[in-house]
Amino acid sequence: MTRTVDDVKVGSLLRGWRKLRHITQLELALKAESSARHISFIETGRSTPSQSMVLHLAEQLDVPVRERNSLLVAAGYAPSYPETPLTAPAMTPLRAALEQVLTAYEPNPALVMDGMYDVVAANGGVGMLLDGVAGHLLEPPMNAMRLTLHPQGLAPRIRNLGEWRAHLLERMERQAALRSSQALYSLYEEVAAYPAPAGGAPAADMRDDGHGLAPHPYALPLRIEAGGRELSFISTATTFNTPMDVTVSELAVETFLPADAETAAVLQAAR
CATH class of the missing domain: 3.30.450.180 (Beta-Lactamase)
Known part of the structure; x- marks a missing residue:
């Protein structure tokens, strides 16, 4: 199965978070126990990240919980974290x-x-x-x-x-x-x-x-x-x-x- 639009979107979002954290693709790959090639493919949309991979990369990039949901949605998955009002x-x-x-x-x-x-x-x-x-x-x-x-x-x-x-x-x-x-x-x-x-x-x-x-x-x-x-x-x-x-x-x-x-x-x- 080939997906393009969503993959490019989640890839560009992950690239944005990586640059915001001032780390290279190689550094992220080492933290995530992956390869720089795989990270590059995800960021450019050539590879489709699994739900667990999206969350794993988000963890390594210290992405806030709210934005982890955004990454999942951009990758075509349902949000993993609820947002429950404090008054609930x-x-x-x-x-x-x-x-x-x-x-x-x-x-x-x-x-x-x-x-x-x-x-x-x-x-x-x-x-x-x-x-x-x-x-x-x-x-x-x-x-x-x-x-x-x-x-x-x-x-x-x-x-x-x-x-x-x-x-x-x-x-x-x-x-x-x-x-x-x-x-x-x-x-x-x-x-x-x-x-x-x-x-x-x-x-x-x-x-x-x-x-x-x-x-x-x-x-x-x-x-x-x-x-x-x-x-x-x-x-x-x-x-x-x-x-x-x-x-x-x-x-x-x-x-x-x-x-x-x-x-x-x-x-x-x-x-």
Whole structure:
């Protein structure tokens, strides 16, 4: 049986992902335990990849789960990964587990975001950071990037805004490239265009150790004014291992842990 149109399409898509990952056909062949000739034939449409081969190459290229479905469809196969709404009954155990995780992190702020940085769940610790944020930024779906960088959001109270802004924009740009996501690129362009808040902190506002500006010893902190005090947090992001659902693959649990004893004391006193 000869197929041409779909094979060329899936081949060109795989070639696009290979180039995005900056690896050669030989390097991909070695990772996939195949041959450069076979990879070349797949990319040009001269060879028809099996369903398992499409998934195997996608795994080696670290293609996001959502886009693996696109590759399968382009090759003439049915999608392998469902996309179940988080509100679906089947997701009840997952929602309960996420709520349990968020509660366990209290009083430290923690939230769950989807692939577009929309907040799908948050704990009580997040609330203490939202004082003074414009109402339209809190309307669902609340977007963490807009909330943080908008001049009517958290930005005016972030003491090291220049550094934190650069960190978030670099993170978004990297994720958009890894996922080849135009939607993420559009969000990046939107928040990157936000003006610096009037009277905001300088781009490199860091604590002075007596010898000039000094970085944090182990990670970039978020330094933000809340309740009349400057709090300092180290953020972490957690994702699911081997997700088998598109929705789950794009979820991330973001936690903000106290970076100093003063912040830890304020959080404990607010319980």
